[in-house]
Amino acid sequence: MTGPAYWGIAGHPISHSLTPRLFELVGNHLGMEGPEQVYIDASGIDEFMEKVGSLDGEVWLSCTAPLKHSPQERLGVGGPDGVNAINQLRRVGGKWSGTSTDGLGFVASCRHIGTDPEGSTLRMRGGGSAARSIAAAWSDAGGRISTVKGRRALVDGPWDHSIVDSADADIAIDLDAMPAGGSSMDMEANLQVSISYGDGAGTDEFAVIMVVAQHLEAWKLLFAPEESERLPSLSLLLELLGTRAQ
Structure with a gap:
């Protein structure tokens, strides 16, 4: 399966984020090779646009505060009814799409x-x-x-x-x-x-379970819905994440 040129996380703070590691684990499970991990540390939409603009090719991103609302206006991406925010973004051929999986x-x-x-x-x-x-x-x-x-x-x-x-x-x-x-x-x-986690959080913590679960939902809804049946289960991905952390 062919993946994007880049995948990773955008927002601030993001240094503790497990998302790039989750992209790698799911990608490996599906036999993907080649995507480059990115950490786009951006405190606002202008900084985000400047940094992501330097990336050529397809981009898959999870985004956290303070970027969950801005993309709707600047990128023309709408969130689910009533939610009016997104936490997942995909750029293909210069066009953005997104959804919320929280x-x-x-x-x-x-x-x-x-x-x-x-x-x-x-x-x-x-x-x-x-x-x-x-x-x-x-x-x-x-x-x-x-x-x-x-x-x-x-x-x-x-x-x-x-x-x-x-x-x-x-x-x-x-x-x-x-x-x-x-x-x-x-x-x-x-x-x-709690859904707030920091460096060193374990896979038995609810916040980590949730970031893993919402990441899987992003693959199903946005990144690779055609591969939904081949995705690892939540339990397996948590196990892989825990093994990788050891």
């Missing part, structure tokens, strides 16, 4: 650790792009959402019918936690998880 990755990760969204209540703090993506996917999977006030409120969206006032939560997440391993506020739930 929510699908979160749902897959919850199932991996034994929490099925259907009929379960998620307590969530935050209203940014990751929060909206997670709210959309959790609602689509039949889950309920209890919101906690954070820096930004969760806006109205296709998840509105899933919002509940509940004192009990099966699982909780503080999406206002700082990136690269920042601490979370206690959310009072049966289980609390």
Whole structure:
């Protein structure tokens, strides 16, 4: 299978990112050879455009803050309904496409650790792009959402019918936690998880499970949907990642 000229991560901070390693592991599993790993450290869309403009050929990228919103306007890439942000980008023949996989990755990760969204209540703090993506996917999977006030409120969206006032939560997440391993506020739930990880994070940590899960979703939806049946499972990719880290 032929891959892109480049694949990697864009945003800031990104030095701790597992994404370039995940691209390599999945690519090796599919028999890809040749793509060059890139870390595009960019604090804004102008810096991103300057750096990515120097790359010739097809480009596959995961992008993190603060780049999740800017590409929609500058690159003409739209996110899923209500989410209005992207975290995956692909450039082919000079044309960009993209999607958001945060929510699908979160749902897959919850199932991996034994929490099925259907009929379960998620307590969530935050209203940014990751929060909206997670709210959309959790609602689509039949889950309920209890919101906690954070820096930004969760806006109205296709998840509105899933919002509940509940004192009990099966699982909780503080999406206002700082990136690269920042601490979370206690959310009072049966289980609390975080999607913020730093250097040295292990494959048993929820944040790592989620970045692996959302990366697999990106291959299915954007990078190589025709290879969906050949992709490694979430469990296998976590195992490969853990072996590589040793």
